Amino acid sequence: MLHRQQSATASFPTREGVRMKKRSRACEECHRLKIKCDLSTSPAGAACERCSRNAIECVPSAPRLQRDRISELEAQVEQLTRTLRDHSINTTPSRSPASPLEDHNGYILSFLDVRIPLGRQQDLLQLFTQRAGTVWPVIRITTDLDLIRQKSPILLLSVLVYTVTHNAQGTELEVHDELVRHTVHILGEEVIGRGQRSLELVQALLVAAFWNKTTRKGDQGSCYQLIQLAADMAIDIGIAGPSLQPSPVAFFGQHEDPTSSGARRTWLACFVALASCSLSLRRPNTIPWNAHHQECLAVLESIGEPSDVFLCQLVRIVQLIQDIHDQLFLCQIAMFLDGSDYATYAAMDTLKNRVDAWAAQIPPGLSSSQTLKVWYHVALIFIFEPILHTPTNKAAFVAPFLPGRISIKDFPKPANITFHLKLALEALVQNCHGVINTVAEMDPSLVVNLPSFSFTPLVLYSLYVLVTAMVSATDPANTYGQCLARDSFHIEACGLKLRHLSASMRVVDPTFSCYTTRLIDATSWLEQWYSDYTAILQRYESNIAS
Numbered sequence: 001m002l003h004r005q006q007s008a009t010a011s012f013p014t015r016e017g018v019r020m021k022k023r024s025r026a027c028e029e030c031h032r033l034k035i036k037c038d039l040s041t042s043p044a045g046a047a048c049e050r051c052s053r054n055a056i057e058c059v060p061s062a063p064r065l066q067r068d069r070i071s072e073l074e075a076q077v078e079q080l081t082r083t084l085r086d087h088s089i090n091t092t093p094s095r096s097p098a099s100p101l102e103d104h105n106g107y108i109l110s111f112l113d114v115r116i117p118l119g120r121q122q123d124l125l126q127l128f129t130q131r132a133g134t135v136w137p138v139i140r141i142t143t144d145l146d147l148i149r150q151k152s153p154i155l156l157l158s159v160l161v162y163t164v165t166h167n168a169q170g171t172e173l174e175v176h177d178e179l180v181r182h183t184v185h186i187l188g189e190e191v192i193g194r195g196q197r198s199l200e201l202v203q204a205l206l207v208a209a210f211w212n213k214t215t216r217k218g219d220q221g222s223c224y225q226l227i228q229l230a231a232d233m234a235i236d237i238g239i240a241g242p243s244l245q246p247s248p249v250a251f252f253g254q255h256e257d258p259t260s261s262g263a264r265r266t267w268l269a270c271f272v273a274l275a276s277c278s279l280s281l282r283r284p285n286t287i288p289w290n291a292h293h294q295e296c297l298a299v300l301e302s303i304g305e306p307s308d309v310f311l312c313q314l315v316r317i318v319q320l321i322q323d324i325h326d327q328l329f330l331c332q333i334a335m336f337l338d339g340s341d342y343a344t345y346a347a348m349d350t351l352k353n354r355v356d357a358w359a360a361q362i363p364p365g366l367s368s369s370q371t372l373k374v375w376y377h378v379a380l381i382f383i384f385e386p387i388l389h390t391p392t393n394k395a396a397f398v399a400p401f402l403p404g405r406i407s408i409k410d411f412p413k414p415a416n417i418t419f420h421l422k423l424a425l426e427a428l429v430q431n432c433h434g435v436i437n438t439v440a441e442m443d444p445s446l447v448v449n450l451p452s453f454s455f456t457p458l459v460l461y462s463l464y465v466l467v468t469a470m471v472s473a474t475d476p477a478n479t480y481g482q483c484l485a486r487d488s489f490h491i492e493a494c495g496l497k498l499r500h501l502s503a504s505m506r507v508v509d510p511t512f513s514c515y516t517t518r519l520i521d522a523t524s525w526l527e528q529w530y531s532d533y534t535a536i537l538q539r540y541e542s543n544i545a546s
Contacts, residue, residue, distance in 0.1 A: 025061050026061055027048050029058070030050060030051075031061040035050070037050070108153045108186060111157075124159075124169065125143055125148070125160070126143055134307070135450055137308070137311045138206065140262070151200070152203075154190060154204045157186065158204040159207055161180060162210075162213055163211045163449070165448060166513035176511075191205070191229055199239070199263060202233050202266055203266055208221060208223075208226050210451035210452075211453070212453050227277055234266065234270050235247075237258070238258045239264075241267075261303065264296035264300055265300060265308070267292070268315050272315060275318045275319070278322065280398075280457055281398065282398045284331050285322060289323075293319070297316070300312055309366065310366055313372055314372070317376070320379060321379050324382050324383055327347060330394075336389065339387030339421070339424070340387070340418065340421050348383050348384060352380060352383055355380060359376050373434075374435055374459075381462055381465055384427055387412065387428065388411060392410055403467075403526075406471060411480075413477070413479065417482050422483040425483055429466065429469055429484065431462075433466070435459060436466075444504035444505045447516060452519060460519060463498070463526065467491065467526070467529075469484070470491060473489075476540070495523070495526040495527045495530065498520065499523075502521045506521070
C-alpha cells in the first residue's frame with residue numbers, strides 16, 4: 001500500500017518540480033478561499049503547501065453532509081439566542097440590588113411558552129382567579145397576561161403548573177411532569193443559587209407549597225421546606241413587621257412597600273402555611289401570631305374586598321386553632337393532659353365558646369361557605385381530641401393518618417364516665433361526621449382546587465379520629481362503650497360518601513395530578529379495614545360469650 005501511495009504521488013508535479021500528493025478533500029482554509037489544496041512535501045507531511053507556507057494549522061474539511069449539518073446547528077443556536085434575547089426583560093423593581101443584570105426571566109418564559117402556548121396560559125390564568133384563587137385567596141394576581149409575564153414570570157409559572165389539574169392544563173403527562181420538576185429547580189436556582197429575594201418569589205414558593213404536586217416518579221419539592229424558605233424570605237424583604245428583622249446580608253434589599261395590601265396578604269398567607277405545618281407535624285409554630293399579624297388582618301378587613309374578607313376569616317380560624325394547640329399542649333408530645341379531668345373539660349369548654357363566637361361573627365355573605373364550615377368542625381375536633389389521649393399515644397395523632405397507625409390497645413380506659421366526658425365524646429364524633437358530610441356535599445371541582453397541603457389533610461385527620469374513637473368505644477372492656485354505641489359511628493356510610501367523592505374527583509382529575517385527588521382516593525382503606533376489624537371483633541365477642 002505504501003508503494004502505491006508513493007507512485008500516486010509521483011504523478012502530480014509542483015512548481016518546484018517536486019511531485020506531491022493531492023488531497024481527497026481540501027483543508028478548511030483552502031475550502032474557505034475556494035482554491036486548490038495540495039499536500040506539502042514538509043517532513044511532517046500533514047499540512048498542505050499553502051498552510052505550511054503561512055504557518056496555519058491545516059485541518060481537513062468535513063464531508064459536505066457534515067458541513068451542512070454543522071451549518072444547520074449553528075443557525076439553530078443563533079435563532080435560539082435571538083429568541084432568548086427578545087424575551088429577556090429587566091429585573092423587577094422589588095428585587096434586591098445584589099441581583100445580577102442578566103436574570104433568568106427570558107429563559108423561564110421560553111421554557112413555559114414551548115410547553116403551554118400563550119392562548120392557553122391566558123385561559124389557565126383566568127381559571128386560577130375563578131377557582132383556586134377564589135376558594136383559597138392567599139395569593140392574588142392580575143389576569144393581564146402581558147403584565148404578569150413582565151413583572152412576575154416565576155409566579156406565573158408556579159400558578160400555571162401547580163394550581164390546575166393536568167387535565168385542565170391540556171399538556172401531555174410527560175410534559176406535565178417535566179413542568180413540575182423544572183419549576184422546583186427554577187425556584188431553587190432563584191432562591192439558593194442566585195440568592196434572589198422578592199415578594200414574587202415568596203408568593204411563588206407559597207403557591208408551590210399550598211398546591212404541592214408530585215410526578216409519577218415521585219419527584220417533588222418538600223412543601224415544608226418551601227414554606228420555611230418563603231417565611232424566611234418574607235422576613236428578609238421586610239414584610240414581617242418590626243419584631244422580625246432581616247438577616248444582615250438582606251438588610252439592604254428590602255421590599256419597596258412592606259405595608260402594601262399585597263405584602264400584608266402575603267405575610268398572612270405565610271402564617272397560614274406555617275400554622276398548617278405546626279398542625280400537621282405537631283411542632284410549635286416557628287413564627288407565632290404577633291401584633292403585626294393582627295395589624296395586617298385589621299387593614300385587610302377594613303378594605304372590605306370580598307376575597308380579603310374571606311382570607312381574613314380563614315386566618316382567624318387558623319389562628320384560633322393554633323391557640324387551641326398551644327393551650328391543650330397538642331404540639332408537645334411528651335405533655336399529657338387527662339381528658340377525663342374536669343379542669344381539662346373546663347379548658348375545652350372555654351375554647352369551644354371561642355370557636356362558636358368566631359362562627360357567629362362570620363359575615364352573612366360567607367356564612368354558607370362550606371370551606372369555613374369544615375374549619376369550624378375541625379377546630380372542635382382538635383378541642384376534644386385529648387379525651388382519646390394516653391401518656392403514650394399522642395404521637396399517633398401526627399400525620400400521616402394511615403390505618404396502620406391506629407392503635408387497637410393504647411387508648412383511655414377511665415373507671416367512670418362523667419357527664420362532661422360523655423358530652424365531649426359525643427361532640428367529638430358529631431364533628432368528625434360534620435367534616436366528612438360537608439366535604440362529601442361539595443362540588444368535586446371545588447375540592448380539587450382547594451390546597452392539598454392545608455385543607456385535604458383535615459379530612460383525613462377527621463376520619464382518623466373517628467375510627468380511633470370507634471376502636472376505643474368498641475373495646476368490650478372499655479367504659480367508652482357505655483355512651484357511644486357501635487352504630488353511632490356510621491363508618492360504612494362515611495366510607496361510601498368518600499368513595500363517591502373520590503369517583504367524582506377522578507372525573508375532574510383523571511390522571512391524579514393533584515395531591516388532593518390522591519389523598520381523598522387514599523381513604524379507600526377504610527372499607528377493607530373496617531371489614532377486617534369487625535370480623536376480628538365478632539370473633540373476640542364470640543369467644544367471650546362461649
